[in-house]
Amino acid sequence: MEENILEIFSSIQGEGKYIGARQAFIRFADCNIRCRFCDTRFQPADCCQIETLPGTGVYEKLPNPLSVKEVAKRIRAFVKPVQHHSISLTGGEPLLHARFIRALASEVKAPLFLETNGTLYEEMERLLDVVTYVSMDIKLPSSTGKPLWEAHERFLCLLRGHDAYVKIVVAENTEEEELQQAVQLIANTIPQMLLVLQPVTPFGGLRAPSAGKLLRLQAQAARTLPEVRVIPQAHRMMGLL
Numbered sequence: 001m002e003e004n005i006l007e008i009f010s011s012i013q014g015e016g017k018y019i020g021a022r023q024a025f026i027r028f029a030d031c032n033i034r035c036r037f038c039d040t041r042f043q044p045a046d047c048c049q050i051e052t053l054p055g056t057g058v059y060e061k062l063p064n065p066l067s068v069k070e071v072a073k074r075i076r077a078f079v080k081p082v083q084h085h086s087i088s089l090t091g092g093e094p095l096l097h098a099r100f101i102r103a104l105a106s107e108v109k110a111p112l113f114l115e116t117n118g119t120l121y122e123e124m125e126r127l128l129d130v131v132t133y134v135s136m137d138i139k140l141p142s143s144t145g146k147p148l149w150e151a152h153e154r155f156l157c158l159l160r161g162h163d164a165y166v167k168i169v170v171a172e173n174t175e176e177e178e179l180q181q182a183v184q185l186i187a188n189t190i191p192q193m194l195l196v197l198q199p200v201t202p203f204g205g206l207r208a209p210s211a212g213k214l215l216r217l218q219a220q221a222a223r224t225l226p227e228v229r230v231i232p233q234a235h236r237m238m239g240l241l
């Protein structure tokens with residue numbers, strides 16, 4: 001089995017509940033939605049940039065698609081000399097590559113950490129037994145241009161009993177009504193779920209929320225959910241991938 005992969009590298013998790021954890025990252029090509037703030041380069045995916053040794057920043061290029069065995073071999077070369085918390089499956093949208101992920105799970109020992117836009121619930125259901133951690137985004141209509149509530153609700157229902165949290169990227173134009181709809185969706189499905197509000201890294205004309213706006217949004221969400229944290233993208237502050 002083969003897939004188009006953009007990057008394989010070792011770094012720290014820069015977002016959410018497991019911020020600071022050392023991870024091996026596999027960045028898959030393609031996504032099923034288009035967020036206004038997305039900075040992932042999807043094209044061309046003709047080759048994959050692979051860090052040769054963990055943390056060195058030295059890369060080589062391999063032509064796509066890559067086989068499961070090749071990717072597993074690269075990941076094993078990372079986790080052998082340096083202890084890694086988990087393998088981050090990121091993108092793009094990794095669940096577009098569910099069959100590849102299932103095959104990869106049987107080739108590597110480290111736990112799998114899925115970073116997903118929280119819409120492909122059928123694929124998520126098929127991978128629940130091989131993914132240890134789930135970082136699920138809820139995408140607000142102001143970010144995507146269209147509501148995704150039904151898909152998010154079906155996805156969220158699958159995460160009961162899983163080590164998971166929800167992340168919402170917020171910008172200066174985030175509306176309180178849409179955030180409240182997301183918060184209510186979480187509260188109705190998994191009331192104890194951790195919610196991370198992530199201020200957008202300015203991109204594509206979107207402005208980062210002011211400090212006052214961030215605090216208002218956090219206070220609003222915390223009226224309904226027990227744990228709401230504001231966490232920016234830390235890897236960018238340190239110049240890491």
Ligand code: SF4
Nearest residue numbers: 031034035038092117
């Ligand atoms: S879901 Fe993620 S990868 Fe897809 S467009 Fe949005 S930010 Fe980019």
